[in-house]
Amino acid sequence: MTIGISRSSSTGPAGEPTGKGAQIRLESITKDFGLAHPAVDNVTLTIEPGEFMTFLGPSGSGKTTTLNLIAGFESLTSGTIRLDSQDVSTLPAHKRNLGMVFQNYALFPHMTVAGNIAYPLRERRVPKPEIERRVAEVLELVQLQGRDKHYPSQLSGGQQQRVALARAIVFNPRALLLDEPLGALDRNLRAALQLEIRRIHREVGTTLVFVTHDQEEAMNLSDRIALFHDGRIEQVGSPENLYAEPETLFTARFLGDSTVFALGDQPVTGPVTWEDERWAVDSGTVAQRARSGGPTALVVRPESVGIVRDRAQVPSGANSVRARVRDIEYMGAYRTLLLAVGQEGITGRARIPAADKNYALGDEVVAWWHPDAQRIVAA
Amino acid sequence: MTTLVEPSIEVPAPAKPSLLARWRNRRSADPTPVWLTVVGTFVALYLVLPTLIVIPMSFSEATTFVFPPRGHSLWLYRNFFTNDRWLDSLRNSFIVAACAASIATIVGTSAALGLHQLRGRRSARFMQSALMFPILVPSIVIATAVYISFLRWHLVGTLAGYVLAHAALATPFVLATVTSALGTFDPTYLRASASLGASPWRSFLTVTLPLISRGVATGAVLAFVTSFDEVVIALFIRSPRFQTLPVQMYNSVVVEIDPTIAASSSLIVVTVSLIFLVALLVNSRRTSRPGSANNRRSVVRRTR
Ligand SMILES: Nc1ncnc2c1ncn2[C@@H]1O[C@H](COP(=O)(O)OP(=O)(O)O)[C@@H](O)[C@H]1O
Ligand SMILES: [Mg+2]
Numbered sequence: 001m002t003i004g005i006s007r008s009s010s011t012g013p014a015g016e017p018t019g020k021g022a023q024i025r026l027e028s029i030t031k032d033f034g035l036a037h038p039a040v041d042n043v044t045l046t047i048e049p050g051e052f053m054t055f056l057g058p059s060g061s062g063k064t065t066t067l068n069l070i071a072g073f074e075s076l077t078s079g080t081i082r083l084d085s086q087d088v089s090t091l092p093a094h095k096r097n098l099g100m101v102f103q104n105y106a107l108f109p110h111m112t113v114a115g116n117i118a119y120p121l122r123e124r125r126v127p128k129p130e131i132e133r134r135v136a137e138v139l140e141l142v143q144l145q146g147r148d149k150h151y152p153s154q155l156s157g158g159q160q161q162r163v164a165l166a167r168a169i170v171f172n173p174r175a176l177l178l179d180e181p182l183g184a185l186d187r188n189l190r191a192a193l194q195l196e197i198r199r200i201h202r203e204v205g206t207t208l209v210f211v212t213h214d215q216e217e218a219m220n221l222s223d224r225i226a227l228f229h230d231g232r233i234e235q236v237g238s239p240e241n242l243y244a245e246p247e248t249l250f251t252a253r254f255l256g257d258s259t260v261f262a263l264g265d266q267p268v269t270g271p272v273t274w275e276d277e278r279w280a281v282d283s284g285t286v287a288q289r290a291r292s293g294g295p296t297a298l299v300v301r302p303e304s305v306g307i308v309r310d311r312a313q314v315p316s317g318a319n320s321v322r323a324r325v326r327d328i329e330y331m332g333a334y335r336t337l338l339l340a341v342g343q344e345g346i347t348g349r350a351r352i353p354a355a356d357k358n359y360a361l362g363d364e365v366v367a368w369w370h371p372d373a374q375r376i377v378a379a
Numbered sequence: 380m381t382t383l384v385e386p387s388i389e390v391p392a393p394a395k396p397s398l399l400a401r402w403r404n405r406r407s408a409d410p411t412p413v414w415l416t417v418v419g420t421f422v423a424l425y426l427v428l429p430t431l432i433v434i435p436m437s438f439s440e441a442t443t444f445v446f447p448p449r450g451h452s453l454w455l456y457r458n459f460f461t462n463d464r465w466l467d468s469l470r471n472s473f474i475v476a477a478c479a480a481s482i483a484t485i486v487g488t489s490a491a492l493g494l495h496q497l498r499g500r501r502s503a504r505f506m507q508s509a510l511m512f513p514i515l516v517p518s519i520v521i522a523t524a525v526y527i528s529f530l531r532w533h534l535v536g537t538l539a540g541y542v543l544a545h546a547a548l549a550t551p552f553v554l555a556t557v558t559s560a561l562g563t564f565d566p567t568y569l570r571a572s573a574s575l576g577a578s579p580w581r582s583f584l585t586v587t588l589p590l591i592s593r594g595v596a597t598g599a600v601l602a603f604v605t606s607f608d609e610v611v612i613a614l615f616i617r618s619p620r621f622q623t624l625p626v627q628m629y630n631s632v633v634v635e636i637d638p639t640i641a642a643s644s645s646l647i648v649v650t651v652s653l654i655f656l657v658a659l660l661v662n663s664r665r666t667s668r669p670g671s672a673n674n675r676r677s678v679v680r681r682t683r
Contacts, residue, residue, distance in 0.1 A: 071574055073570050093570070094573045094574075094582075099574065102567055102571065104567060106567040106568055106570070106571040107571075110589045119577075120575035123581060124576055168574070171576065177574075
């Protein structure tokens, strides 16, 4: 993606230094709507200046509410929110200086593209010539030159969201908050706008909080992901960290596919048993939260699983289990075998080369993996 | 192409179609039934004719009411525009209607906004019904109540008295039109404006008000007409020094048997028609402009 940006990377859309955006600190924040459990339940998180932080989680897990608390659209039940150590917990939304992008764009229909983008500058009484200059600059940043006189209803969904993005960054906010901004767009547009958002984040360098329920989107974009579950943060970390080193079964299941063997309450310091199998455990693969007792599970990613016809072919030192081929999915670059594993027939997944056509439905096979490729998580 | 629209042309060689058949052929593929046109015309005439009858009568030479009008002259109009009693009452009516409509528009719009915030709650529904009361209660009851209280407060026959009474009567119309305009207003706009640095008051001025302006304007026009046209309360609280046009018209018929009322009525009919025609023209121009309410609605639908 080539773009002609006229200014140096050290200046923002206004030509002034952008710095790196604000640090956002959530200190034990809770929001209780009076439902069965709080929408946001004692969440503590620090978002570093300039960081691309994604709130990921299933629908209803409290992502939007947390974002709205940061934006100031909802009041806290308890806790503190700080922007660069300034306590903004009770500061009204219009004084927080945070840019916000909504899933339904929320462009003002009675204003042109230029009018929409100029809005935050007019509210700040920026002189007219400077408004014109900054609007032109930011239109270039989102690649919508020449659309300034259009009304939002004359633009496509993707273009409208670019205008919303331009409007949210033109006043150099302390951070940019985006609530499922690509949710209403089709797949191709989503991919294009993901690239766009990443590029804009790089160029503007602001702190960015991005809400999505799409794990692929989160993995593609983020510096760090905060995984939400029932109003709490399940785990925070880089995409690699969350994918490779999940602490809990919820995290393992939410990011990527895996085969899950429930281990019950048995100790996981030595070899573990599942049905009549006995498997070696690499202590480096046991999650912190699985060490403290309580139920655990062993999870394996499909790309770590190998398939052979019988036990004799399993490499030495590998863990293995009997399985039956239940279905085969052709994915283009590879094939996924859907397996009925063990006596119980739990669902398993293994990835095999696309050219490998040796397996048919109903085949009895043996699945194997190395102990250092498995992970034991809290269940 | 034409054969598609007029399928009966394809019927093989009707030697000489009857007049009726040819008339039918000229009509579109999905014609309005004839009976509907007839009924519609009758209803329209029934609604409009009594009003329009005053126009020929206003050009009559006669000094009493006669129909059909006799001769043609402009003396009734001369009478209207030279008689202080008519002109004063016209001016009074304008002042009262303008003040009452202003108050009703501000109060009705505020009430609609407030109730919109509380929507869904039982108290809000109760308040909404209570504010509609002046429309539901018979005007003679309201007039009596107003008269009794205004006697005590020394408001009978005063400009303030007329304005207050008419404003109360007109507020429900504004409340209704603004409430309906708010029904299509997406509250996310206000979060957007807040995030962009606009205080609630600035958000109202720059976002809410422009987007509900049509409801507010419609309500204001209805409020103005309600007051301009109000006769029952006005009869109760009139004084020799201050009366409105409807009261003067009533007097001219009942007390003075003065046909000038035909001229004043015609003037009102023409003025009101012109106002509505202008409003209609402005509206139709607006709908063809991008960003107008129609497009707005389609955007909202698409984004939900
Ligand atoms: N304004 C509200 N009033 C009552 N409950 C709400 C409100 N907003 C959200 N909730 C509830 O809070 C929970 C979290 O919602 P939300 O933050 O929107 O989740 P997410 O964005 O992760 O899908 C849900 O159970 C939702 O029903
Ligand atoms: Mg949400």
